[in-house]
Each structure stands twice: as C-alpha cells, then as structure tokens.
Amino acid sequence: MTTPTAGTEMGTWNASAGMYTFSEYGKPAAALIPTSELEELQRLQVEADVAEPRAREAASSGPSMAHDEFMAQLEEEDRREVAS
Structure with a gap:
C-alpha cells in the first residue's frame, strides 16, 4: 500500500505502525500486531x-x-x- 493509512469497512491498516485495527461500531475492537x-x-x-x-x-x-x-x-x- 502506498498510503500510510488505508481504511476498509472492517478496520484500518496503519503502515507506519505495521498493524491492522479492526473496528466495531466505529470504535477500535481488536488489532493484528507483529509477533x-x-x-x-x-x-x-x-x-x-x-x-x-x-x-x-x-x-x-x-x-x-x-x-x-x-x-x-x-x-x-x-x-x-x-x-x-
């Protein structure tokens, strides 16, 4: 991805932090982080x-x-x- 942050209907990818945040009702609910x-x-x-x-x-x-x-x-x- 070329942009530092990109959104989807399920969550947001933050390239600088290297994590994907899942949202529920517009609020962060979970995150995928590096091991x-x-x-x-x-x-x-x-x-x-x-x-x-x-x-x-x-x-x-x-x-x-x-x-x-x-x-x-x-x-x-x-x-x-x-x-x-």
Missing part, C-alpha cells in the same frame, strides 16, 4: 505481574496475623454481634 510486538507486550505483562506482589510485600501494612488467629478474631466479633 515481536506481542512478545514485548507479554514480557511487560509478566514483569508487571511479578512486580505487583513484590511491591505489596515490601510495603508493610501493619502487623501480620496468622490465618487461624484472624479467623478466631472474626468468630469472636460475630459472637459479640449476635449477643448484642
């Missing part, structure tokens, strides 16, 4: 998936509590609620 771009997006997603729990772990949110202790505390609160 190298897909691999980069997947790598970035994995990095984000790993970074999020590490950041949560590093940021202390107060004293930790064992699961059994937490459940016992909830049950005690429920008993107090029922009694009142």
Whole structure:
C-alpha cells in the first residue's frame, strides 16, 4: 500500500505502525500486531505481574496475623454481634 493509512469497512491498516485495527461500531475492537510486538507486550505483562506482589510485600501494612488467629478474631466479633 502506498498510503500510510488505508481504511476498509472492517478496520484500518496503519503502515507506519505495521498493524491492522479492526473496528466495531466505529470504535477500535481488536488489532493484528507483529509477533515481536506481542512478545514485548507479554514480557511487560509478566514483569508487571511479578512486580505487583513484590511491591505489596515490601510495603508493610501493619502487623501480620496468622490465618487461624484472624479467623478466631472474626468468630469472636460475630459472637459479640449476635449477643448484642
């Protein structure tokens, strides 16, 4: 194609980006991208998936509590609620 962008009734080819965007009701709905771009997006997603729990772990949110202790505390609160 000689033009950088060409449209069809299903979508648009963007030659400079090397991708085809499918439209639905005039809005972008999906895209065909080069596999190298897909691999980069997947790598970035994995990095984000790993970074999020590490950041949560590093940021202390107060004293930790064992699961059994937490459940016992909830049950005690429920008993107090029922009694009142």
